[in-house]
């Protein structure tokens with residue numbers, strides 16, 4: 001009886017949960033539709049207004065000014081948002097042509113009715129000439145068909161086939177015309193990246209498609225990534241080619257989302273169990289669908305991944321399609337010494353909680369295309385392959401190679417900080433791509449690819465920093481009101497997947513701000529911290545995912561493995577310096593670049609300086625940095641022992 005009762009109880013609670021889920025999903029659907037309709041409506045209205053202004057003033061610059069002034073006023077009173085910005089001119093013009101088409105078609109119907117009633121043609125119709133000609137063609141067609149009935153099946157069908165959205169979505173697609181889509185490389189929180197071939201030049205590119213419909217983001221923020229990418233020109237930064245907007249009806253690929261269990265983890269973390277770093281990513285609340293905050297505040301929310309103890313970098317990788325590729329970055333071994341199948345820890349495409357796109361496809365307003373250099377490998381995949389082949393300690397040659405690699409990465413980040421005046425905010429191995437180069441040119445390093453057991457080929461690779469989705473300019477930026485999602489289970493799947501970084505690489509000041517719900521100043525030091533972690537990963541091949549998680553957690557506490565410090569004394573100092581808890585204590589990256597520990601490959605070839613440096617510290621030419629580092633090393637080593645003891649004590653308790 002008891003059993004029966006509890007059984008029916010659990011059955012009814014399961015039904016309740018299902019009903020609740022359905023209700024929530026219906027509410028969610030309605031909300032998405034409402035937002036989409038609002039967006040369409042505002043875009044349509046601004047397109048009309050622009051047209052109207054052009055009629056009022058034939059001088060293009062004056063009419064544009066007129067349009068902007070009116071829109072600014074309307075924005076102040078909340079009628080429009082940022083639909084009038086220059087970046088959306090192409091989209092507005094599609095709305096204008098769609099309207100024009102709609103009017104033409106309606107006129108055709110009227111015209112047919114008039115023709116039936118023998119009403120004479122209007123003497124001077126108030127439509128552009130082409131439309132008038134279209135009317136005459138229509139007249140001809142009606143006469144030829146011998147039918148005077150406007151509701152003949154043919155006519156009826158043609159009217160039924162037309163929808164306003166069809167027109168919006170099918171007009172001239174530059175993407176469809178010029179590119180052949182070859183394969184999806186992966187999905188991010190904002191859209192997906194595809195390998196494509198340009199039909200004109202025959203070359204392959206990476207094409208990022210961003211679907212802004214789902215993010216309640218100010219339009220200007222949607223363009224942040226391209227605006228940053230467009231002004232960068234450096235061998236260690238992914239090359240940008242072009243970007244454009246198109247109206248689309250394309251099905252949005254499923255984007256990453258945390259599962260309910262990860263949402264629970266996040267709630268658990270509200271008490272700030274910061275040590276759970278390896279399973280957490282930071283999401284950008286400002287870009288969150290549910291964010292009411294339309295200001296320029298950069299609010300952040302922390303979200304968890306689905307992989308539990310493993311680091312989320314192992315599930316962030318995209319689709320099964322992507323992992324099928326043999327020559328891309330996602331072709332890592334599915335079975336490896338990390339003890340789990342890679343495929344096991346990527347998101348399950350069959351997961352019923354994953355958003356099904358067909359239901360939301362009509363909601364798309366437009367898609368932003370970003371054409372970039374195609375990179376066939378990335379540092380995350382490379383490290384994964386390498387770690388399954390070799391273990392700590394690295395040979396002297398390997399150490400040198402990885403120091404060179406680090407130096408090249410550093411060059412890219414220094415360029416971002418010092419020349420472009422930006423802060424990347426999402427430096428991590430999966431955002432550092434590796435492009436194969438034929439010769440050893442500026443910024444490239446010779447690297448074993450670890451793809452082939454028998455013969456590890458040494459190829460030249462250029463590390464290139466990519467994914468500028470979270471970049472901000474470095475002039476006095478603050479991340480304001482760092483906040484935590486109180487009820488993540490109610491947050492749209494897409495919202496919570498708008499990662500802005502992986503917790504393993506997130507600077508402690510961001511976590512402190514999370515803990516205290518306070519404002520946090522963002523400086524270049526957040527990138528320095530992340531790079532310090534990357535340097536450690538480059539020099540320490542972890543045996544297992546667990547080992548990686550625990551060593552990185554220790555490093556975040558200022559503790560490096562003793563054997564690592566013994567083997568890499570100078571590098572340890574540099575790592576601990578770069579990952580100092582206090583951001584003001586971290587070095588400027590341009591200073592790190594000057595450090596004698598990091599000679600360029602060509603310098604080393606010419607002077608063989610590094611060999612000497614690694615074997616004898618006393619030959620270092622720049623004594624200031626060197627001595628500072630040794631001092632810091634001593635201090636941190638003592639600190640290391642103290643913290644390790646504390647850690648042990650805590651573990652026992």
Ligand SMILES: Nc1ncnc2c1ncn2[C@@H]1O[C@H](COP(=O)(O)OP(=O)(O)OP(=O)(O)O)[C@@H](O)[C@H]1O
Nearest residue numbers: 185186187188189190193206372373374375467499
């Ligand atoms: N230029 C490129 N060449 C090859 N692959 C790329 C390139 N840019 C991105 N990718 C791959 O496409 C996938 C999606 O990238 P995207 O930048 O959209 O998402 P992400 O970095 O994983 O997440 P998010 O941007 O939400 O933090 C990633 O797996 C990435 O490795």
